[in-house]
Amino acid sequence: MDAYIKEAIIKGIWETIQMTTFSALFAYVVGLPLGVILYVTAKDHLFENKAVNAVVGFVINIGRSLPFLILLVLLIPFTRLVVGSSIGTTASIVPLTVGAIPIVARMVESSLNEVPSGIIEAARSMGAGPLFIIFHFILPEATPSLLLGGAINVATVLGYSAMAGVIGGGGLGAIALQYGYYRYEKQVLWVTVALLVIMVMLIQEAGVGLSKKVRRA
Secondary structure, three states: OOHHHHHHHHHHHHHHHHHHHHHHHHHHHHHHHHHHHHHHOOOOOOOOOHHHHHHHHHHHHHHHHOOHHHHHHHOHHHHHHHHOOOOOHHHHHHHHHHHHHHHHHHHHHHHHHOOOHHHHHHHHHOOOOHHHHHHHHHHHHHHHHHHHHHHHHHHHHHHHHHHHHHHOOOOHHHHHHHHHHOOOOHHHHHHHHHHHHHHHHHHHHHHHHHHHHHHHO
């Protein structure tokens, strides 16, 4: 393998980490509150509201139903508006974030649904208000599940980042496409695939480890 390809792969690893980290972070900034809203507005929950739950759920379901490659293309004008370009590592963060938000929201909702209703009833019996219950009972109780779900979400974003190379995004996906596919350099293709697999496994193990540590605490 040529030296310039090795340098490109090293750069691709760093770009992939950048895209994954920032996209996952921004997705949680929006997706976590949306997931909480879905949970608390559901039937028999703290802020039951069928209209809000239906609207938020509908929007999230639309986002989840769109294949990511199609979403990449649809968001090109929006990406240009936000960052001034539709290609490159920074530009890829926009569609990655948008694509991850509905996944995060549903994962958060699922984690919160695992909280035993008895904990909420006990908090209510002590006179705790709805917001106090959310921040001091529900979210702390759901933390292990949220961490595990977070690892899955980050791994999903990492997988999406590889697809961003199709429209000029950076990272390992772009290297796999440019060198491994277009130039028929199979060694590069297999190296980039192996690196992506290793990164996903590390993320998953970190999430499982953190989740177990929090459960024991």
